[in-house]
Amino acid sequence: MLDPVQIQLQPLGKTFTLARGAALADLLFSQGVEFPCGGRGRCRGCRVRVRAGLLPPTPEDERLLSAAELTQGWRLGCRAVAAGDLTLELAQWETAILSDDAPFEFTPQAGWGMAIDLGTTTVVAQLLDLRTGQVRGVKTALNAQARHGADIMSRVQFGLAPEGLRALTRLIREQLGAMVEELVTAAGLPETELASVVVVGNTVMHHLFGGLDPKPLAYYPFEPERDGWLEFGAQELGWRHCPKAKVRFLPCLGGFVGSDILSGILATGMHRSRQLEVLLDLGTNGEIVVGNAEKLLCASTAAGPAFEGARISMGMRAASGAIAEVTVGAGKPRCRVLGGADPRGICGSGLVDAVAAGLELGEVLGSGRLARKHEPWILLPPVQLTQSDVRELQLAKGAIAAGLRVLLERWGAQIADVRKVHLAGAFGNYIRRSSARRIGLLAFEPELVFPAGNTALRGAKIALFQAGDGRCEEIRKRCRQVPLGADAHFQDLYCEAMAFPEAGSR
Numbered sequence: 349m350l351d352p353v354q355i356q357l358q359p360l361g362k363t364f365t366l367a368r369g370a371a372l373a374d375l376l377f378s379q380g381v382e383f384p385c386g387g388r389g390r391c392r393g394c395r396v397r398v399r400a401g402l403l404p405p406t407p408e409d410e411r412l413l414s415a416a417e418l419t420q421g422w423r424l425g426c427r428a429v430a431a432g433d434l435t436l437e438l439a440q441w442e443t444a445i446l447s448d449d450a451p452f453e454f455t456p457q458a459g460w461g462m463a464i465d466l467g468t469t470t471v472v473a474q475l476l477d478l479r480t481g482q483v484r485g486v487k488t489a490l491n492a493q494a495r496h497g498a499d500i501m502s503r504v505q506f507g508l509a510p511e512g513l514r515a516l517t518r519l520i521r522e523q524l525g526a527m528v529e530e531l532v533t534a535a536g537l538p539e540t541e542l543a544s545v546v547v548v549g550n551t552v553m554h555h556l557f558g559g560l561d562p563k564p565l566a567y568y569p570f571e572p573e574r575d576g577w578l579e580f581g582a583q584e585l586g587w588r589h590c591p592k593a594k595v596r597f598l599p600c601l602g603g604f605v606g607s608d609i610l611s612g613i614l615a616t617g618m619h620r621s622r623q624l625e626v627l628l629d630l631g632t633n634g635e636i637v638v639g640n641a642e643k644l645l646c647a648s649t650a651a652g653p654a655f656e657g658a659r660i661s662m663g664m665r666a667a668s669g670a671i672a673e674v675t676v677g678a679g680k681p682r683c684r685v686l687g688g689a690d691p692r693g694i695c696g697s698g699l700v701d702a703v704a705a706g707l708e709l710g711e712v713l714g715s716g717r718l719a720r721k722h723e724p725w726i727l728l729p730p731v732q733l734t735q736s737d738v739r740e741l742q743l744a745k746g747a748i749a750a751g752l753r754v755l756l757e758r759w760g761a762q763i764a765d766v767r768k769v770h771l772a773g774a775f776g777n778y779i780r781r782s783s784a785r786r787i788g789l790l791a792f793e794p795e796l797v798f799p800a801g802n803t804a805l806r807g808a809k810i811a812l813f814q815a816g817d818g819r820c821e822e823i824r825k826r827c828r829q830v831p832l833g834a835d836a837h838f839q840d841l842y843c844e845a846m847a848f849p850e851a852g853s854r
């Protein structure tokens with residue numbers, strides 16, 4: 349390299365050498381920085397902070413970042429170039445990735461298998477000894493496609509052009525192939541030992557992994573042309589390391605209800621239950637399943653990214669410096685900050701808590717208005733809650749609460765008939781049930797609500813032990829998708845569900 353510069357990344361403590369003038373985007377992405385708008389310089393989501401060295405602001409930095417932020421050293425990672433030696437801080441984008449170690453039922457069989465939960469943001473792979481059901485290796489990563497957009501709709505947009513689709517398909521196949529190879533190698537397995545790989549994911553991941561045109565997912569009625577099983581030989585995917593492996597992507601349940609939810613049903617066993625159960629996966633797209641052994645109904649609702657701390661003025665992931673818990677003590681909010689660090693922002697669980705606390709303290713009114721009009725509510729300086737933050741949460745929780753009510757009505761049941769609620773995913777693990785109830789997100793008695801962990805990955809492991817399609821097809825036949833987008837009743841309930849319940853009315 350002719351003119352090298354050193355780029356040190358904190359808190360990773362790693363140093364990289366780049367050619368002077370090279371773009372930093374590839375390096376930052378490989379180290380976990382996400383590019384929510386696909387690196388187009390429109391969203392601020394890729395911010396990094398210069399701790400040492402000089403990184404002059406670009407025109408996009410000046411347009412999107414305030415004068416104070418620029419002075420503090422904030423820059424857009426997607427536009428930055430390695431002008432000289434630099435130390436950059438990436439702390440706000442540390443990502444918690446949920447694996448799974450919950451027990452599950454299986455019938456021992458010969459060989460080895462791999463279960464993969466392919467999420468829009470993160471990927472988790474587990475290598476299993478099928479004789480014992482033991483997990484013999486785990487690998488997690490950010491989804492390599494995330495550099496082309498953080499959410500599923502921007503991924504779909506990118507995939508509308510044939511070259512975009514080819515790029516996304518290649519990226520994810522290569523990434524999963526590399527994860528499989530690393531796990532098999534680390535376990536010391538001969539490469540012919542891996543017999544089966546099961547992948548689960550949402551409908552968009554299903555299409556992009558399979559190389560299927562995502563166009564039907566971009567327009568109403570958002571129905572996939574093909575939503576069934578995808579099966580490949582490992583070699584067809586370019587995975588040279590396990591030539592005998594059969595790779596199956598489990599089928600979707602509907603337009604925006606993918607095999608991650610089918611897998612969640614398998615993992616919770618709600619399709620065999622006699623009592624009425626609910627499975628909820630709270631993310632940008634909230635997925636809801638209501639049912640039991642008699643019948644199952646499912647739906648997907650666009651909740652927006654508030655539960656993930658995005659589009660919130662001081663929102664961040666659940667990383668060091670994030671307010672993750674807010675309670676009320678002596679008439680004031682009491683905040684718990686992750687990592688014992690100085691407060692820097694608020695994550696999804698903290699936001700739900702903060703609004704619940706604000707309702708108790710009279711800082712947030714039932715309509716969602718902040719009590720001191722036009723003034724943000726200071727939680728723990730410098731972290732504050734603005735009016736639009738509360739509105740974002742209202743949109744998210746209103747969509748989930750209304751979707752749930754529609755499904756229950758169609759099922760012929762009421763909230764009081766539900767005996768168990770499974771909260772899937774990372775957010776479900778951290779959210780405080782009492783706060784979720786206080787803001788009207790989950791109107792269930794807290795003792796009926798259970799964090800269920802990564803049900804998608806657990807379901808994929810269960811599917812590894814099933815050679816045929818039987819159990820998945822049984823669920824698909826019995827699970828009907830209810831489209832919410834065009835449902836007038838859903839829209840009415842949505843508006844109603846945006847308000848916060850009165851204290852004591854839950």
Ligand code: FES
Pocket residue numbers: 382383384385386387388389390391392393394395424425426427
């Ligand atoms: S501004 Fe959106 S990724 Fe950089």
